[in-house]
Amino acid sequence: MPSLTSRRRAGVAAAALVVPVLLAGCSSGKDDKAAPQADAVTVSNQWIKAADSGMSAAFADFANRSDREVRIVDATSPAAARMEIHETVDADGSKTMRPKAGGLVIPAHGNAALTPGADHLMFMGLTGPLRTGSETPITLKFADGSSTTFTAQVRDFPGNKENYAPSGDSPAHGG
Secondary structure (H helix, E strand, O other), X not given: OOOHHHHHHHHHHHXXXXXXXXXXXXXXXXXXXXXXXXXXXXXXXXXXXXXXXXXXXXXEEEEEOOOOOEEEEEEEOOOEEEEEEEEEEEEOOEEEEEEOOOOEEEOOOOEEEEOOOOOEEEEEEEOOOEOOOOEEEEEEEEOOOOEEEEEEEEEOOOHHHOOOEEEOOEEEOOX
């Protein structure tokens, strides 16, 4: 008959094998709800409209690889004193830009785009000129507090004749 010490060692060894299996069974392995939202999002086609001073905007495509929606709630860049997530809406026959209530939602296994004349990241109070060909970092903050930083190239963009200048309390979008 095995000694008491041998039986204890065998019991400890068996427990050491069972605990990892039990812990693995607690995780779905599919989409851990604790995973940061920033880890689920990829950024592509990112760029910023060239500007000498004042305001500008950034555009990009976002893809969400997770089983749950993610929400971008804020953005920062050393190129601007402040940034806001904006939408463009029709107001009394003219296009107006305003902060997007609740941020930008990217659906589960879906996409969202920031495009001229629609949703975009607004640069307010440029800290210096945004010159064509240069690159600028942008940090996105997600609803869960996670963040990611990407670099966007500055480009000339004459299309839609966007006017990122104040008009009353909110920036106006020129036709």
